[in-house]
Amino acid sequence: MMTTNGADDPRDDHREEGFPPQGQDQPGHLDEVTPRPDHGEKSYEGHGRLxxxxxxxxxxxxxxxxAVAIxxxxEGADVAIAHLPEEQEDANETxxxxxxxxxxxxxLPGDVRDEAFAAQxxxxTRDEFGGLDILVLNAGYQKDRDSLATLPTEEFDRVMRTNLYGLMFTARAAIPHLKPGATITVTASIQAFHPSPVLIDYAMTKAAQVAFIKALAEELxxxxxRANAVAPGPIWTPLIPATGWGPKQLAxxxxxxxxxxxxxPAELAGAYVYLASDDASYVSGAVLPVTGGKPL
Incomplete structure (x- = not known):
């Protein structure tokens, strides 16, 4: 819906209602998601900022x-994407x-929980493109938890190794090669500030990521x-129907x-472009919320 000033009304710019019952195994695949997320394939217009x-x-x-890759x-950047091997079909489309x-x-198919892969x-990327200017640490894993008392250790390990170890492995390998003007952006979450009991382990990692980016900004x-984070709110991605939520939560x-x-996803892309661009030349150690109005 257009407003009187010609701008789209953000309340109904995308799907207003909740989502239909569905579920799938991790890591989640686009061809099983209903409705299909908007990554900006038809809408994002670049302006040469990267x-x-x-x-x-x-x-x-x-x-x-x-959405960030598109x-x-x-915006003019060459882009490498790391992803799980079982996500190759989605990766090919990207x-x-x-x-x-x-x-x-x-x-780059592989698992960031593997230290060698996460560093390699x-x-x-440097070999293929001749250097590295922008690092986006976005890989993540979450699962619905009944309670802390029943959280399996192997699941806790998976969340920690994906969201924290993998992030650290890749950042550690990249930092010696980053030149002045390079940027690191982490995908944190509103869960870092308003943790939900059903995502307790995931929320723990997101709070740690905020601390990581603030310390890294001081170091670098x-x-x-520059080092920053984006903190998304509820965003419709394949991770959501693969989280284990029932019809009530999805609705x-x-x-x-x-x-x-x-x-x-398309509604977050501009935040990552901004943080990677010269428009944000004095922004470091920041956590940029994209939450639909929920405060951090």
Whole structure:
């Protein structure tokens, strides 16, 4: 709906109601998600703000990662995406979007829980593109928990190794190669500030990511490298129907935000572009909320 000033009404710019019952196994695949998330395939318009830069995005096959990959490519960046091998079909589609924007794309299948893989993706990106200017640490895992008392240790380990160990492995490998003007952006979450009991382990990692980015900004600032985070609220991605929530949770997903709906991956892309661009040259150690109005 258009308002009188010609702008879209953010309350109904995307799907207003909740989502139908559905479920799938982790990590989640786009062809099983109803309705299909909007990654900006038809809507994002680039303006050359990242022209000539080289980016690496973990978890770049779908969801937020794909939206960021599309936006970066249309802004002029070459883009490598790391993803699980079982997500290759979704990754191939993301790579096609990057190529359609006239930029180089690189698919890097593997698991960031594997220290060797999480480090090697930095070298493989540098070898393919001739350097690395933008690192987006976006890979994540979450699952619905009945209670802390019944949380399996192997599941706790998976969340920690995906959301924290993998992030650290890749950042550690990248930092020695980042030149002044380079950026690191982490996908944190509103869960870092308003943790839900059913996502207790996931929320723990997101709070740690906020601490990580604030400390990293202090360390890297004197070297001319900026580090920031984006904190999404409820965003409709394949991770959501793979979280283990029932029909009631899906029907109400995002309905408690001030804007009254869940967000789409495309609505986050601009935040990542901003933080990676020269427009944010004095922004470091920040956590940028994209939450539909929910306060951090």
């Amino acid at each position: 022209r000539g830069r080289r980016a690496l995005i973990t978890g770049g096959d779908s969801g937020i990662g794909r 936006a970066f490519a249309r 790579i096609r979007c990057i190529h359609d924007a006239g930029r180089n794309g690189l698919s 993706i930095v070298d493989r 600032g004197p070297k001319g490298v 109400s997903f995002g309905q408690d935000t001030p804007l009254g709906r869940a967000g789409q």
